[in-house]
Amino acid sequence: MSSHPPSSGDVRALYEEFPYPLPNSGTEPIYDVAMGLDLVLPSLDDCQVMDAGCGTGHRLVGLALQYPDTEFLGVDFSEHSLSVARELAKNHECDNVSFRHAEIGGEHLGRDFDLITSTGVIHHLADPAGGAAWLQQHLKRDGIAYTWYYHPYGEFDRLLSRRLVHTLMDHSVEDISKTVLADLGLALSVEQYGTRTSFAEVSAETQLAADADAYLHPIVNAYRFQEAADFFRDGTDWTVVHGINWDGGSSLIDSDHWAEGEFGTLASSDLFQSGRLREVFAGMPPEVQLDCVELRLRPTGFTLLSGNEAGLDRCTAQTRANVRNANLLRMSAC
Ligand SMILES: C[S@@+](CC[C@H](N)C(=O)[O-])C[C@H]1O[C@@H](n2cnc3c(N)ncnc32)[C@H](O)[C@@H]1O
Known part of the structure; x- marks a missing residue:
């Protein structure tokens, strides 16, 4: 029987036993983050990117293969995960990625980044606000953070x-x-x-890694959009919802085009069949529209983008529109 509050050491122990997302370096990279990144930043040439909490590096190696002219650093505190990640990068002849054993929230790495990705990590930290602050301390003045979280509505069960x-x-x-x-x-x-x-096939080991992360993990938090955005209030000028995931689907947010819904972006018709309700939605302030998205779709997860004014110029029009219309840091902090 254990009674102590779970610590960072307990989290590390879980990933030493069950490296995530896949313990096997003979597997294929995962391209879900890489495939959508051009919808955030049109160019990553000559950029320095950190993947904080890279795990076994499947998403990071996907990124590094997709962007050969960009330098990537994977950071994790699980030696087992890093050894799989190094082997995976070698197997794919990926020479633009390196790895470093370090603790998110620990000492500064001594360098800054144009882009920091951190997917599925902050909600597992003993000090999530401290971890998010550490990420922000590593952003260049015009750097962008891309972070992914669990959402309590879709994850309730x-x-x-x-x-x-x-x-x-x-x-x-x-x-x-x-x-x-x-x-x-x-x-x-x-x-x-x-x-x-994300996975070409679901093997027993894929399922085991996912199940350990989902059910055995000692620390799991889930956040509403505004709660996660508040982690970025002190270190960035803007934070927006970029994408949402739910059981069986996912969409990007384009707050300039709720009515149309370009391919891959959420339209008000995905939320409400009734034209009357779509009209009500169209007349709402942006923060209430985001409330409606959460209540109607009950996401299981979502991606935030965060940065400073200086970083806006390097972002896509879709991201700039979201910052203009629905910057969560301009909305209530309650
Ligand atoms: C759910 S996995 C996510 C892996 C990868 N980002 C992905 O999306 O496939 C979380 C990873 O964060 C790492 N991690 C958790 N807390 C950490 C900390 N404080 N410092 C460094 N790494 C940490 C774990 O070791 C684990 O590899």
């Missing part, structure tokens, strides 16, 4: 199941961590965060 798993494990006299998920019939849906684009 999963988070309750995780609490049940922990309650059972905490009260068992023997270690049931290897059997409890099967005994409860729990397995994370492969479409929990959208359509299955």
Whole structure:
């Protein structure tokens, strides 16, 4: 039985045992972050990018292969994950990526970045605000942060199941961590965060890594859009919702075009079939529109973009429009 509040050491121990997203370096990179990055920054040439909490590097190597003229650094505190990541990069002859063992929230790395990606990390930190501040301290003046979080509305059932798993494990006299998920019939849906684009196939080891992260993890937080944005209030001028994921789907936000919904972006018709309700939606202030998006779609996850005024020039028109219309840092901090 454990009674101490979970610590950063407990988080590291989980990833030493269950490196994420895949423990096997003979697998393919994951391109979901890489595929959409040109919708954030039209060019990454000659840029320096950090992936904070890169894990086994599948998303980072996807990025490094997609952008051969950009220098990438993967940072993680799990040696096991980093050893898989190094091997994966070698297997794919990726010479524009390096790795560093470091703790997010620990000492400054001594260099700044044009772009920092950190997907699925901040919500697992013992000090999430401190971790987000550490990321901001590593941004160049015109640097951009790309971060991804769990959302409590779409994750409600999963988070309750995780609490049940922990309650059972905490009260068992023997270690049931290897059997409890099967005994409860729990397995994370492969479409929990959208359509299955990230993995070519779902193997037993993919499922195990996802299930360990989803149900056995000692620290899991989930945030509404505004709550996560508030982590960036002190260190950046703007923070916007870039994309949302829900069970079976995902979309980008283009707040200039709610009515049309270009390919891949969310339209008001995705939220409301009724023309009457679409009209109500069109007349709402931006922060209330975002409330409606959360309440109607009940996301499982979402991506935020954050930066300073100086960084806006390097962003796409879609991101600039979102900053103009729906900068969460200009909205309430409650
Ligand atoms: C859910 S995994 C995400 C991996 C990768 N970003 C992805 O999306 O595939 C979280 C990663 O963050 C790392 N991590 C968690 N807390 C950390 C900390 N304080 N310092 C460094 N790495 C950390 C873990 O070791 C793990 O590899």
